[in-house]
Amino acid sequence: MLVNIQAQDQSITYTGCLSQVSFVLIFGGLENCLLAVMAYDRYVAICHPLRYTVIMHARRCVLLVLLSLLVTTVNALPHSLMILRLSLCTDLEIPHFFCELAQVIKLSCSETRINYLLMYLGTSLFAGVPFSGVIFCFTQIVSSILRIPSIRGQYKAFSTCGSHLSVVCLFYGTGLGVYMSSAVSDSSVKNAVASVKYIVVPQMLNPFIYSSRNKEMKESLRHLISGTPSLL
Template sequence: MEQRNQTPVSEFILLGLSEEGELQPLLLWLFLSLYLVTFSGNLLIVLAIVMDSHLHTPMYFFLANLSFSDICFTSTTIPKMMWNIQTQSKVITYAGCLSQMYFLMLFVGLDNFLLTVMAYDRFVAICHPLHYMVIMNPKFCCILLLVSWLLSVFSSLLQDLMVSQLSFCTQLEIPHFFCELNQVIQLACSDTFFNNLVIYLVSGLLGILPLIGILFSYSRIVTSILKISSSRGKYKAFSTCGSHLSIVSLFYGTSFGVYLRSAASQNSRTTAIASVMYTVVTPMLNPFIYGLRNRDIKLALRNLLAERHSLHIRILCSKMKMCVCNRAQNPRQPRS
């Protein structure tokens, strides 16, 4: 085996999506636009749900947490990428790389569990409508959210700590725009058998099992919908879970697509470009899917924007009244 020098690791090099200099300004503005749309869209969903009391239900409670998770998810990778492009630097510190991996795995896992919990919520709403409020009570919803957080924190912390025990060689270039777990492990000089074993176990237990739970929930949902006699009732029942089903298909479709792409192709740069789908595009489309397909969300967003507009008008009117009062008290004050 070829021996390579082992040195204390202080930083990694993120090669990014492209090394062509003329493409860097285009990539900067493209990802800045995507990030602003993602951040503002998911933030509007959170504010609309928090401000509208009609949306204080289990389904929208989990949706608000999903939007918050997507904001944190994209904020873990895109700002660092834009900073590297702006400063023309590809360096990320060792501690920064470990932190980025930790939070990335944390919010990916949280998205995964939240989608599973939301599938269970739809299963209870459609298959057991009379017991929905009893089963999905506020205490149980908080427990489901807490368990999702704890499992995500534990799994990401375990993998991050195992990476911190590895020793690295002098070649520390990561062909990606963020510190991706598999790419970092491949740079290690020490034995990575247990790291790869933990990745497979975590992917199986915390990735495949939730997907099986989602598929089981929707199989029961479809069975219950088919038993409804009227076509209008079928459409109404399916419309309550159509948005969630679209997000699930987008999340798992892009994730498995990137995984199969990386397994079939040895080009790491191609895999990095494909990763943009689930790290950037999917979180950006989530608020549009719920905003365009859900009438309650559209109404809440319309009310939120109307309240903001009326607030600006009240502030403007109060300022005008203050100016009129000041001029009445000081008639000799010259007009500006």
């Protein structure tokens, strides 16, 4: 998208488009899995604090990240290979700001039933399972927080997962909005705008959300809003 804006050229090569489809599937799925892993990390920290260092040791964290990358790559590979078997029509204009899998499939003049079946199956499995894990972890977290007798203790426990909860709501909320808008409206412009909120906005806001708990960042933001010079 940035290259298109800079060069004022919206064209992309066939190889580049396939690569973009693969990378979007891999990194989108990876974020989905990592959100589930981070939710599990917060679940262990709040529900089993005394066993946290035993359960979430460095080796297990590395294995969870590598497993997430492996799963998302395995999911992206068949989609990319199935696109190669499609015969594309003469009209090769994609009404989007990137090569989205569904939009690329629509360009085909050959049979696409298997492609759509694979896409729906992959979305249901590789997005539904991590999301279910996130829901389960936060259900257990909220249940544990409500059992804490003091308000201060509840606030301290909630603050450990507040940033992650914000990212989860932003990621899944915008993603759900994309699919709901696609089901209600066939407007390519509206779908592209909705996809910006799903692909660009969450990743852009992630550093700000996760750094909001940093004491120095809070102090700098307070000085920025008040207009007073910061001593940092």
